[in-house]
């Protein structure tokens with residue numbers, strides 16, 4: 001056997017077993033391993049499910065049994081020298097499930113704020129636009145009601161006439177996409193950063209509208225009620241940069 | 244290159260291949276090696292991706308073995324269900340249920356996407372996990388009896404490459420079989436795929452189902468016709484015994500009276516209805532949803548209708564339309580497919 005054929009064999013063997021061979025050194029990217037983190041609270045209290053612990057602006061005591069929503073269009077607002085950075089998402093958030101999402105590498109710079117949408121952009125808010133995962137399927141907004149997905153399902157019980165009644169704050173339809181904008185000056189400097197968004201559920205029920213669960217316990221069938229929720233949710237998130 | 248160095252290189256190469264690339268080294272001759280053929284599920288584009296654990300891929304041999312076990316009364320030599328096969332209570336022509344008094348039998352259609360099993364979700368995990376429960380606790384299968392039979396050792400060897408049958412492989416075979424039991428060819432599916440049409444009455448029922456008027460879609464979500472979650476839909480206002488439902492598993496007072504949302508696929512074939520089989524007909528079910536919902540503190544929020552009332556107030560026509568729609572969920576192929584029937 002010639003030296004050449006042996007060499008060829010060796011090369012072939014190496015190629016066939018690439019995954020077991022010694023890995024070539026990777027250049028370290030000098031950038032951030034960032035995370036989007038969602039936190040849920042009701043005014044100063046952390047969110048605990050399944051207990052009627054909270055009181056909203058209209059004075060109703062309530063508890064939470066479900067909180068699922070989509071976020072999309074996360075934008076880090078730039079400053080002189082730093083362009084806006086858009087991270088489209090979307091992210092499906094279940095407050096009882098996954099609330100931290102890897103954003104990977106973000107360019108460094110000084111930013112002046114964060115904007116995000118509660119809901120899906122029109123291009124994704126169409127039946128079948130998202131992968132058919134169980135989560136997405138359960139968030140579907142049926143075609144006879146306009147198609148697409150629920151932007152939010154926030155459900156629980158409130159005390160009404162001395163007993164627990166159900167409420168379901170369901171938000172959907174392109175008109176009801178919630179745009180949130182949070183000014184904040186922060187610098188991404190190449191270390192692992194956490195971009196934390198805190199969702200205060202009491203804001204869903206106040207400012208600018210004091211939302212009355214007794215007359216609006218189900219929002220899904222009503223553009224009017226969903227419009228109130230959309231307006232109220234614009235300031236429901238606060239942002240915190242955690243270097 | 245001289246002979247000696249060539250030999251050395253060969254030796255080196257051989258060693259290197261043997262260690263660095265174990266999966267390509269010559270296999271030891273294994274008398275128990277399996278000979279499996281991968282099996283692909285035939286699913287429509289709108290079906291969720293199948294959930295298949297890496298250590299139990301679907302194979303023709305595994306599914307065939309699972310099917311055989313499922314229909315074999317040999318599984319119940321011991322335990323409380325002597326003389327039964329799984330199929331004794333799960334008839335294909337009834338979507339793998341059987342009419343009973345007491346705890347209602349749950350259908351097998353599309354269980355591959357379930358994460359909680361039984362009405363109260365008492366068994367959590369994969370199909371492998373629930374089959375382990377069926378084999379060890381429910382049927383208390385006598386593994387020795389399987390080993391002693393002439394055909395099973397060879398079938399297990401083919402499917403799993405094992406010479407020793409254990410509860411694990413029995414559960415794995417049954418899980419593969421259960422995963423194969425999919426139903427996506429009802430008239431409603433054909434409508435969704437633009438392969439067929441629905442009558443005006445069925446379409447009216449579909450629209451009620453998929454809007455706030457009937458409000459069924461929140462829990463019986465498409466296309467599995469279940470959200471794989473638990474809800475107290477207000478069948479009762481006081482709960483005791485097995486009627487406490489999911490509460491028995493979680494101890495959460497908001498789970499009192501909550502049960503697993505059953506799929507509505509093939510629902511016309513699976514009477515009686517609800518966890519305790521209290522309704523004999525779909526008309527009774529619709530009468531309940533329309534005006535028979537009971538209040539309790541754990542009633543699912545979706546069951547409190549706009550204005551905090553509990554009634555949908557459907558007209559007789561609307562109820563009839565909904566029932567007509569439910570009938571379009573019957574999958575004749577599924578109920579009669581010989582590949583899902585008994586191999587005996």
Ligand SMILES: [Cu+2]
Pocket residue numbers: 150170220461
């Ligand atoms: Cu909804």
